[in-house]
Amino acid sequence: NREISNRLLLSDGASVPRxxxxxxxxxxxxxxxAEEIAALRLGVELGLDLIDTAEMYGDGRSEELVGEAIEGIRDKVFLVSKVYPHHAGNEHLARSCEESLSRLKTDHLDLYLLHWRGNIPLEETVEGMEKLVxxxxxxxxxxxxxxxGDMKELLHIAEGTHCVTxxxxxHLGSRGIEHELLPWLRGHKIPVMAYSPLAQAGSLRKGLLESEAxxxxxxxxxxxxxxxxxxxxIRDGDIIxxxxxxxxxxxxxxxxxxxxxxxxxDLWKLEDAFPRPxxxxxxxxx
Ligand code: NDP
Structure with missing residues (x-):
C-alpha cells in the first residue's frame, strides 16, 4: 500500500509523510x-501534507502565506513552525507561538521547533514547550x-526526551550527519527532518545534478x-x-x-560518487 509506505510514525504515534x-x-x-499557494495546496492533495515554516521566514510572511494556503484544509495538514532561539525562553516563547498561530490562522501547531541553539538554557525552552503542549x-x-553535544544535553533533561525530531x-552533497548524529538519533527513535534536500539552488546542486552517477x-x-x-x-524510510x-x-x-x-x-553508484564521511x-x- 503506497499510502502507508510513503508515511512514517513519530515516537508518539503521529503519522507524517516522508x-x-x-x-x-x-x-x-x-x-x-497565487502560484505558491496553489503549489502548497496541490502538495497537500498529493500527500505532502506536512508544511514547514518559521517565524523567521520573511518576518512572518511565510506563515501568513501558509495560513492562506491551508484555509479550509487545516485538519488535513501537519503544521510545523519554528521559534527563534532568542525567543525560546519562557515568556517570549508563549508570545511567539501565539503570534505564529495568529499568522497561520489556526489554534494549534502540530509541531513546534527550536530553530537553532542560542543562549537560552535548553531547560527553559523545554519547560516552555511543555507548557504549550x-x-x-x-x-x-x-x-x-x-x-x-546539544542533543545529549537535551536528552539529559527529564522532559527533553519528549523531543520528536x-x-x-x-542531501547527497552533505552527508556529515551519517557519521554519528543520524545513527544516534535512530537509536533514540528520533526521526530526522531533512532540510534543503534538493541542495538549494546553486553551484553545489549543479555539481550533484551533472554528475554521471x-x-x-x-x-x-x-x-x-x-x-x-x-x-x-528518504531512501531508508525513516527520514522526512x-x-x-x-x-x-x-x-x-x-x-x-x-x-x-x-x-x-544505484545506491552503490551514488555512494561511490558522493561517499559518506x-x-x-x-x-x-x-
Ligand atoms: P531546497 O533544497 O528544498 O531547494 C529549494 C529550491 O529548489 C527552490 O529554488 C525551488 O524552486 C527548487 N525546486 C523545488 N522543486 C523543484 C523541482 N521539482 N524542479 C526544479 N527545481 C525545484 O531548499 P530549501 O533551503 O528551501 O529547503 C527546504 C525547506 O527546509 C525550506 O523551505 C525550509 O522550510 C526548511 N529549512 C530549514 C532550515 C532550518 O534551519 N531549520 C534551513 C533551511 C531550510 P521553486 O521555488 O521555483 O520551485
Missing amino acids: IGQGTWFMGDKEAQR AAGKIARWGVSNLDM NQVLY VQEIAFAHGVTPLQVLLAWS AIPKAGTVEHVAENAAAGLITFTKD SWKVPLDMI
Whole structure:
C-alpha cells in the first residue's frame, strides 16, 4: 500500500509523510503568491501534507502565506513552525507561538521547533514547550540544527526526551550527519527532518545534478536528476524531507519522487560518487 509506505510514525504515534513541503522565501514576492499557494495546496492533495515554516521566514510572511494556503484544509495538514532561539525562553516563547498561530490562522501547531541553539538554557525552552503542549497550543515539539553535544544535553533533561525530531541539513552533497548524529538519533527513535534536500539552488546542486552517477540513475528510472536527489534523501524510510517548491509543476515532480525505488547498484553508484564521511564533521547548516 503506497499510502502507508510513503508515511512514517513519530515516537508518539503521529503519522507524517516522508516528503513534506518547505516554505522559506514563500510570500516574499507578491507576483508569485497565487502560484505558491496553489503549489502548497496541490502538495497537500498529493500527500505532502506536512508544511514547514518559521517565524523567521520573511518576518512572518511565510506563515501568513501558509495560513492562506491551508484555509479550509487545516485538519488535513501537519503544521510545523519554528521559534527563534532568542525567543525560546519562557515568556517570549508563549508570545511567539501565539503570534505564529495568529499568522497561520489556526489554534494549534502540530509541531513546534527550536530553530537553532542560542543562549537560552535548553531547560527553559523545554519547560516552555511543555507548557504549550499542556495548553493545547502545540501537539508536540522538537529541535533544529542541534549537533551531538546539544542533543545529549537535551536528552539529559527529564522532559527533553519528549523531543520528536531534529531538523537538520541533509542531501547527497552533505552527508556529515551519517557519521554519528543520524545513527544516534535512530537509536533514540528520533526521526530526522531533512532540510534543503534538493541542495538549494546553486553551484553545489549543479555539481550533484551533472554528475554521471545521478544522470545515469535518473535516465534509468525515467525521472529528473533532482528527483533522484530527493528520493535519495528518504531512501531508508525513516527520514522526512521537506523540499520547497514554488510551482505546481515542481511540487508534482517532488511528490512523484516518493515512488522511486533504487536498486542496490544505484545506491552503490551514488555512494561511490558522493561517499559518506568516515570521520566526524561539524553539523552543516544554513
Ligand atoms: P531546497 O533544497 O528544498 O531547494 C529549494 C529550491 O529548489 C527552490 O529554488 C525551488 O524552486 C527548487 N525546486 C523545488 N522543486 C523543484 C523541482 N521539482 N524542479 C526544479 N527545481 C525545484 O531548499 P530549501 O533551503 O528551501 O529547503 C527546504 C525547506 O527546509 C525550506 O523551505 C525550509 O522550510 C526548511 N529549512 C530549514 C532550515 C532550518 O534551519 N531549520 C534551513 C533551511 C531550510 P521553486 O521555488 O521555483 O520551485
